[in-house]
Amino acid sequence: xxxxxxxxxxxxxxxxxxxxxxxxxxxxxxEKVLMLGPSGSGxxxxxxxxxxxxxxxxxxxxxxxxLDVDTGAAYVFQDPDSQFTMPTVVEELAFILENRxxxxxxxxxxxxxxxxxxxxxxxxxMPINNLSGGMKQRLAIASALLQGSGTLLLDEPTSMLDAASxxxxxxxxxxxxxxxxxxxxxxxxxxxWDKVDRVILMNGDGELIxxxxxxxxxxxxxxxxxxxxVWHPYSWDYAPVFNKVEPGDETLxxxxxxxxxxxxxxLLNIDNLIxxxxxxxxIEGQNGTGKTSLMLALMKLIKTVGNIHVKxxxxxxxxxxxxxxxxxFQNPELQFITNTxxxxxxxxxxxxxxxxxxxxKCEALLRRIGLDHVxxxxxxxxxxxxxxxxxxxxxxxxxxxxxxxxxxxxxxDQKLSYELLKMFYERVEDGxxxxxxTHDRGITERYPTRRLILENKAITEVRGDGHA
Amino acid sequence: MTVMLEHIKKYYTFVDKTNPLxxxxxxLLLFLLVVLMHNPNQLFYxxxxxxxxxxxxxxxxxxxxxxxxxxxxxxxxxxxxxxxFYGAGTTTxxxxxxxxxxxxxxxxxxxxxMRGLTLSFFGALVIFxxxxxxxxxxxxxxxxxxxxxxxxxxxxxxxVPIIAGEYMMLRQARKVRKPLxxxxxxxxxxxxxxxxxxxxxxSIRRAYRLGVAMEAKQFDDGPRTYYYQTSFSKxxxxxxxxxxxxxxxxFFLGTEFSLINVTDAx
Numbered sequence: 111x112x113x114x115x116x117x118x119x120x121x122x123x124x125x126x127x128x129x130x131x132x133x134x135x136x137x138x139x140x141e142k143v144l145m146l147g148p149s150g151s152g153x154x155x156x157x158x159x160x161x162x163x164x165x166x167x168x169x170x171x172x173x174x175x176x177l178d179v180d181t182g183a184a185y186v187f188q189d190p191d192s193q194f195t196m197p198t199v200v201e202e203l204a205f206i207l208e209n210r211x212x213x214x215x216x217x218x219x220x221x222x223x224x225x226x227x228x229x230x231x232x233x234x235x236m237p238i239n240n241l242s243g244g245m246k247q248r249l250a251i252a253s254a255l256l257q258g259s260g261t262l263l264l265d266e267p268t269s270m271l272d273a274a275s276x277x278x279x280x281x282x283x284x285x286x287x288x289x290x291x292x293x294x295x296x297x298x299x300x301x302x303w304d305k306v307d308r309v310i311l312m313n314g315d316g317e318l319i320x321x322x323x324x325x326x327x328x329x330x331x332x333x334x335x336x337x338x339x340v341w342h343p344y345s346w347d348y349a350p351v352f353n354k355v356e357p358g359d360e361t362l363x364x365x366x367x368x369x370x371x372x373x374x375x376x377l378l379n380i381d382n383l384i385x386x387x388x389x390x391x392x393i394e395g396q397n398g399t400g401k402t403s404l405m406l407a408l409m410k411l412i413k414t415v416g417n418i419h420v421k422x423x424x425x426x427x428x429x430x431x432x433x434x435x436x437x438x439f440q441n442p443e444l445q446f447i448t449n450t451x452x453x454x455x456x457x458x459x460x461x462x463x464x465x466x467x468x469x470x471k472c473e474a475l476l477r478r479i480g481l482d483h484v485x486x487x488x489x490x491x492x493x494x495x496x497x498x499x500x501x502x503x504x505x506x507x508x509x510x511x512x513x514x515x516x517x518x519x520x521x522x523d524q525k526l527s528y529e530l531l532k533m534f535y536e537r538v539e540d541g542x543x544x545x546x547x548t549h550d551r552g553i554t555e556r557y558p559t560r561r562l563i564l565e566n567k568a569i570t571e572v573r574g575d576g577h578a
Numbered sequence: 579m580t581v582m583l584e585h586i587k588k589y590y591t592f593v594d595k596t597n598p599l600x601x602x603x604x605x606l607l608l609f610l611l612v613v614l615m616h617n618p619n620q621l622f623y624x625x626x627x628x629x630x631x632x633x634x635x636x637x638x639x640x641x642x643x644x645x646x647x648x649x650x651x652x653x654x655x656x657x658x659x660x661x662x663f664y665g666a667g668t669t670t671x672x673x674x675x676x677x678x679x680x681x682x683x684x685x686x687x688x689x690x691x692m693r694g695l696t697l698s699f700f701g702a703l704v705i706f707x708x709x710x711x712x713x714x715x716x717x718x719x720x721x722x723x724x725x726x727x728x729x730x731x732x733x734x735x736x737x738v739p740i741i742a743g744e745y746m747m748l749r750q751a752r753k754v755r756k757p758l759x760x761x762x763x764x765x766x767x768x769x770x771x772x773x774x775x776x777x778x779x780x781s782i783r784r785a786y787r788l789g790v791a792m793e794a795k796q797f798d799d800g801p802r803t804y805y806y807q808t809s810f811s812k813x814x815x816x817x818x819x820x821x822x823x824x825x826x827x828x829f830f831l832g833t834e835f836s837l838i839n840v841t842d843a844x
Contacts, residue, residue: 158790167790185794191740192787195733195797201711204805205729209796211803235584239739257795411750432757443780444744445751447764447772457759490779508758 111260113137113160113291116176120155123171129155130172130316139260142292144299144324146340147312148523149493153295154265156312160293161185161263180291183261184254186283188269188521190246199225199241199249200234206256224252228282242397244275248282255286262287264294268301269521272397273549277301297523303328303343313338339525346552350528352535354578355559358387361422362512362543363408363435368416370403377403378567380416387511390538390576391545392554395564401547404564405437405514420512436510440517442501446489451481451500454489458507472507479503479533495526502533512543519550531557583706589637593707596817597810599716601704604821605697611825612696616842618689620832625692627824628699636706650698654691662687689843710735716808726799733788741781748776 118133129152137143137160145153158164162181164172187193196202203221212220221234230248238246247267254262264283268276280301294302303309303324311320311327311334320331327335328343335342363385370378377400385391393401407414410428418425425431439445448454455475459468476482479499484492489500498518505513515534519527531553534544548554554561558574593601615621633643665687667680714732717723752773756764763769 161794163790163794167793182796183794185791187787187791189784189787192784193791194736195729195788195792195795197711197732197736201805205797206795208802208805209798211801214803214805214807217805238736253795406750409750409754411753428753429757432754436758437754439747439751441744441747443776444748445755446776447752447755447759447769449772457763461759490776504755 111180111291112139112178113180113261113293114176114178115159115174118159118172118174118177120152120159120170120172128316133316133318135310135318137291137293139291140289141308142287142294142306144294144296144302144306144309145312146299146309146335146338148314148338148340148525149495151312151314152316153312157263157265157293157295161261180259180261182257182259183263184257184259185263185265186247186250186254186267188266190243190250190270193250194238194246197237197239198234199230199232199236199238202238202249203253203256206253210256210258220256224255227255227286228252229278242275243271244279244397247271247275247279251279251282251286260289261291262293264292264296266296266521267294269297273551274396280305297521298341300341300343311335311338311340336524339523341524345524346556349552349556350532350535352557352576355388355390355538355576356578357389357559358541360387361385362387362420364419365408366417366419368407368414368418370400370407370412370414372400372403376567378564378569380569383562383569385512385543385545387543388538388541389543389545390534390557390559390574391543391562392558392560392574393545393547393562393564394549394554399564401564402440402516405516405545405547408514409435409437433508434510435512435514436505436508437514438501438505438516438518440520442497443490445501445504446497449488450485451487451489451492452476452485454500455503455507458504462509475503475507480529495522498522499526499530502530506533506537510542512545513537514545514547516547517549518546519548519553583638586639586642587637587706588639591635591637591707592813592816593635593703594637595811595813596707597716597720597808597814598704598708598713599720600810600814600817601708602713604818605700605704608700608821609697612693615693616689616844617832618685618692618838618840618843619836620828621689621692621696622837623831624825624828625696625699627828628696628703631820631824632699632703632706636703638706646702650695654694654698657694658687658691660687661690685838685840686843712806712808715804715806719804719808720810724799725797725802729792729797733792734785737781737784737788740784741777744780745773745777748773 114136116134118130119128120130121128145156147153158168160179161183162179164170166181194202196205200221203224204217207217207220228248228251230245230252232241232245238249241249268279271279276298284305294306296302306324309322309324309327310318313319320327320334322331332342332344336348361384365380365383368380369376393404395401403412406412408418410425420431420434423430446454448457452472456468456472459471463471473482476485479502481496481500481503484496489497492500502518518530522530538544546553555575557576559577561572561574563570563572612621615624662679662684663677665680665683667682669681670678671681671684672679711732714728718725718728752764
């Protein structure tokens with residue numbers, strides 16, 4: 111069905127400013143529309159209105175002169191872990207059919223059909239918690255199909271997936287969306303840019319500033335996309351360019367004869383790996399090749415066979431190297447321990463500097479990463495991008511010699527990703543070794559001095575483009 | 579839970595097909611029976627037959643049952659000890675300081691232990707033969723529990739392993755950060771509070787998002803169909819009959835073939 115909203119006014123209760131004032135949007139039946147905009151532009155809020163989540167489940171006051179939305183619309187949300195109700199695949203899909211009062215006798219066939227369409231080849235009784243992220247999102251698409259709605263609303267469906275699964279997921283979505291009206295909110299748009307009919311760009315004030323076909327935008331308005339910091343297919347042509355890096359000679363980390371295991375299976379063997387001061391390393395590899403495990407093993411957070419030496423000293427416990435080597439996990443929230451953004455950075459600095467200087471440095475660092483205006487807030491209150499930057503700031507504040515980041519640019523828009531890259535480059539210039547686990551070829555093909563590629567249970571090393 | 583069970587289950591019996599509500603109801607009646615049974619001989623036979631029922635009907639691999647049995651015995655022995663060591667009685671068997679074991683207290687202790695064992699065996703049989711989802715489905719279908727509650731509970735159970743995983747990651751994250759900062763920020767009560775706040779805030783947000791997702795999937799308290807058709811069947815009759823027979827047989831054996839010369843443990 112066609113969707114139309116006229117003269118929408120919406121304000122979040124706890125804010126002073128209206129999110130939308132006088133917003134008009136019309137989406138025709140069967141159209142595929144991509145919505146872009148910087149964080150805070152209200153894309154997700156709008157998506158929640160289009161399918162009736164507001165006001166059905168979210169109590170946000172709004173008014174509109176015309177509100178023709180599809181309250182039966184099917185959603186695919188970004189977080190695979192918070193959209194399923196039931197423990198197993200078949201029960202989750204049956205849940206949708208039960209909601210629609212489909213007779214029990216017809217359920218099994220419908221469920222089989224849906225799984226076939228999304229290419230989810232798994233035991234029906236498989237617990238959802240055992241599925242990979244990509245498989246969970248396929249399951250979410252299958253449930254959206256079973257909902258039998260003509261409208262499909264996609265709220266960053268691939269933002270928590272690795273690059274390898276993203277392509278497949280969009281392919282699946284395109285296979286099933288032919289006769290449906292589709293609205294997509296997404297950061298990374300390479301896979302779908304030329305597959306949608308319209309691209310709508312919103313600005314930070316919740317206004318629609320552009321509504322064109324993707325071809326027209328590519329030809330005439332790339333500057334505008336860069337200005338708002340949203341990803342587009344040619345984003346990396348505008349990426350920051352750094353000087354080539356000449357790593358130092360001093361060996362910081364040496365790994366010998368290490369074996370990582372998952373269960374009883376060998377995950378990764380490393381005969382010898384030497385990491386020097388001032389290197390910028392990337393770690394790449396398919397899902398399940400042991401990238402994150404390697405990081406945890408290096409920190410002695412999981413059990414492994416083999417030897418690790420940091421600056422010549424054998425590492426036995428995490429405590430031996432904590433501080434010298436600092437990992438930033440994929441989920442930054444788990445690393446926060448204080449009640450304000452300011453304290454989060456300050457407690458690292460107070461160990462290294464006298465109080466006055468520590469306060470000074472703390473303020474400078476917060477300004478530097480653009481968090482000074484939220485320094486009084488609780489670390490869990492700020493946005494995802496801000497959290498990511500804060501976790502980098504806490505890492506920097508500890509003055510480590512090696513920093514390891516697990517997918518640091520995950521789910522960030524173009525602007526924030528480039529900012530992070532600049533911060534990393536500055537650390538490298540200061541002689542810090544930066545190691546990044548990343549799937550992003552835009553990064554791995556430009557910046558590292560050395561690329562570590564994990565495949566066939568071993569590491570292959572390739573000289574990176576960032577090497578002098 | 580149910581999924582882990584499938585790996586250690588060798589075969590299925592009629593108890594798997596018995597309605598969960600029947601099992602729960604019989605469990606309550608069995609509790610009353612055990613509490614009112616004062617003849618240790620009868621209780622002994624009841625416990626033994628229940629053990630046989632567990633081994634034969636649960637379909638669980640024997641080595642897992644043996645581990646569990648050992649645990650039950652240890653816990654049972656502990657609970658019995660309070661009664662054994664400090665109970666009143668006239669025929670002293672052993673005395674050491676505060677500890678005073680009499681024949682009466684010994685028998686009473688063992689009696690209490692057997693009560694516990696009987697219920698544990700039956701409880702284990704129920705758990706090993708019941709899927710949690712089936713419990714909620716029969717609560718909805720047979721007892722008209724509102725779907726809102728049933729599905730919320732099932733969703734909550736799904737969250738438990740996710741929260742556990744999150745807690746493990748949080749511990750790792752803190753282990754790395756701990757040496758960098760003053761320990762007053764991370765240890766003791768403060769460390770505990772921030773841990774709880776972090777985990778809670780994650781869970782609350784996840785629950786909120788899930789709530790939105792459930793309603794977006796057109797879930798409401800209105801009429802619905804059910805994928806699992808739980809009902810009462812001949813298996814329920816069989817199960818009830820089995821427990822009744824077990825009770826009578828242990829009565830009979832306990833009376834006719836007494837092992838000890840005590841008929842009332844009180």
